[in-house]
């Protein structure tokens with residue numbers, strides 16, 4: 642399956658100016674929610690909490706108990722993740738609470754004014770016009786949830802996100818499993834041998850997340866979230882701010898102009914892990930510009 646990029650989207654090479662996200666989306670299928678491949682059904686058999694209105698008591702909320710007997714978010718600034726976890730269990734469709742519940746932060750839509758802009762060497766990128774506080778939700782990575790096996794013949798893997806919560810658990814960025822974290826109950830070494838079964842294909846449909854570039858020193862991190870089911874292989878993939886991200890302009894001495902801080906996350910490719918149709922390892926140089934850049938995206 643070839644990537645079906647919408648007409649004109651990437652044909653504006655050389656455009657160094659601002660192109661707003663809204664404008665770009667006129668020519669692109671903006672997708673708020675995940676779609677599912679035809680042969681795929683989400684499990685529905687998870688029990689929710691019995692709370693009414695918003696969940697307030699973590700000892701009474703069945704979902705909070707799955708998060709180590711506490712809510713993973715604080716209400717401040719519209720909801721912030723307290724710390725990165727292997728998996729966050731949010732309240733969902735089977736719960737008694739409503740959408741304003743503190744344990745549904747990732748379900749409440751994009752809160753910041755994000756802009757898709759042309760970077761000098763990585764194609765499109767994303768930046769924010771607002772200050773984003775540390776732990777704030779940025780956006781879900783949406784697309785078509787598909788079996789990884791069904792993507793084997795794809796010519797361009799640029800917009801495919803493999804759902805590998807176990808890799809996140811192992812600590813992509815050195816995070817350790819914490820007491821009370823559900824991952825401490827799972828034997829990670831056993832599970833690592835499993836292949837990644839599902840991926841999100843944002844090649845033809847997706848949202849702003851598909852334009853977020855990789856950095857070896859990122860300001861966002863990936864967080865797996867479960868709410869409507871408890872199958873980690875099909876977890877929702879959400880990006881959160883790792884630090885406070887200022888909209889303030891930073892002077893770039895190479896470009897000789899002020900640029901806003903770009904939103905980035907670590908794609909987490911292992912070196913030499915991408916193989917072409919001919920069986921040969923495919924490599925891509927990293928242009929993130931971080932001081933400790935690993936030099937290769939893959």
Ligand SMILES: C[S@@+](CC[C@H](N)C(=O)[O-])C[C@H]1O[C@@H](n2cnc3c(N)ncnc32)[C@H](O)[C@@H]1O
Nearest residue numbers: 763764765799851852853854855926927928929
């Ligand atoms: C998910 S897309 C990100 C958006 C993309 N820049 C675009 O123009 O649509 C991933 C692709 O962006 C490019 N990219 C992302 N981060 C990069 C980096 N640090 N260095 C070089 N290329 C990067 C690579 O071509 C990669 O396959």
